[in-house]
Amino acid sequence: MKFINNKLYISYSELSPEQKSIYRMRIKIFLKKLVYEYNNFEEWFSQLFISDILLKNDREIIICECDYQLAGVAILKNDDIEKKICTLRVAKRFQKQGIGQHLMELSFEWLNDDKPLITIHNSKKHEFNKLFKRYNFELEEKKWGYYRLFRTELVYNGSLPEKNFFFNRMEMIDLEKEIRQFLLSGRDDFKLFIDEWLYRQWLYSQKEINIITGY
Numbered sequence: 001m002k003f004i005n006n007k008l009y010i011s012y013s014e015l016s017p018e019q020k021s022i023y024r025m026r027i028k029i030f031l032k033k034l035v036y037e038y039n040n041f042e043e044w045f046s047q048l049f050i051s052d053i054l055l056k057n058d059r060e061i062i063i064c065e066c067d068y069q070l071a072g073v074a075i076l077k078n079d080d081i082e083k084k085i086c087t088l089r090v091a092k093r094f095q096k097q098g099i100g101q102h103l104m105e106l107s108f109e110w111l112n113d114d115k116p117l118i119t120i121h122n123s124k125k126h127e128f129n130k131l132f133k134r135y136n137f138e139l140e141e142k143k144w145g146y147y148r149l150f151r152t153e154l155v156y157n158g159s160l161p162e163k164n165f166f167f168n169r170m171e172m173i174d175l176e177k178e179i180r181q182f183l184l185s186g187r188d189d190f191k192l193f194i195d196e197w198l199y200r201q202w203l204y205s206q207k208e209i210n211i212i213t214g215y
Contacts, residue, residue: 005097005102007071007097007099008065009063010023011061012027012060012062012063013060017053020054024049026070027061027063027073034087034089037121038121058077058078060075061074062106062110064102066094071091072091073089074106074107076110076116082158083116084118088100088104095127100128100131101131117155119153119155119160120153121147121151138156140156141159143155146160
């Protein structure tokens with residue numbers, strides 16, 4: 001627990017059981033908009049814990065609090081495979097106050113690494129650009145459709161493992177052709193059109209799997 005510039009920085013693992021119960025819910029609410037950026041975010045969040053309140057041993061959450069409000073959160077992972085800042089968010093009203101910098105440096109301390117793996121949604125690049133330049137983070141990969149369809153994830157200081165599922169083939173889609181087909185169809189619900197196309201792709205992938213496995 002540290003006070004920096006009149007803001008309180010807390011490590012979740014150091015909280016009492018009663019505090020953990022309260023802060024877990026507060027953190028989940030604070031990060032609720034991430035469901036629009038990442039599929040299965042709520043499921044991923046629940047898997048950070050081994051019980052209702054206890055984090056896994058290789059996880060930590062650093063919280064910034066200001067005037068009894070959550071101002072920022074960093075979720076960290078440190079295992080035999082990777083040292084990673086999984087999530088770093090600062091509430092809009094508290095941005096440009098150095099909170100991201102302090103969360104980053106406290107993350108470095110816990111991870112014992114000043115160049116941990118971190119990925120961000122492409123739309124957030126402008127928000128993190130100054131911070132990443134400060135610590136000389138290097139863009140290593142661009143992963144299209146990795147966490148969410150039609151979205152690009154930017155990978156710094158490392159690489160993400162390949163995903164063995166049929167959406168990886170989406171990188172080869174000729175989107176211009178798909179849009180042209182949609183326009184020629186005379187339909188007006190593009191989302192439904194794409195959903196139907198994805199379902200056909202999924203059926204095709206299952207057929208291929210059955211052929212390969214014999215099931």
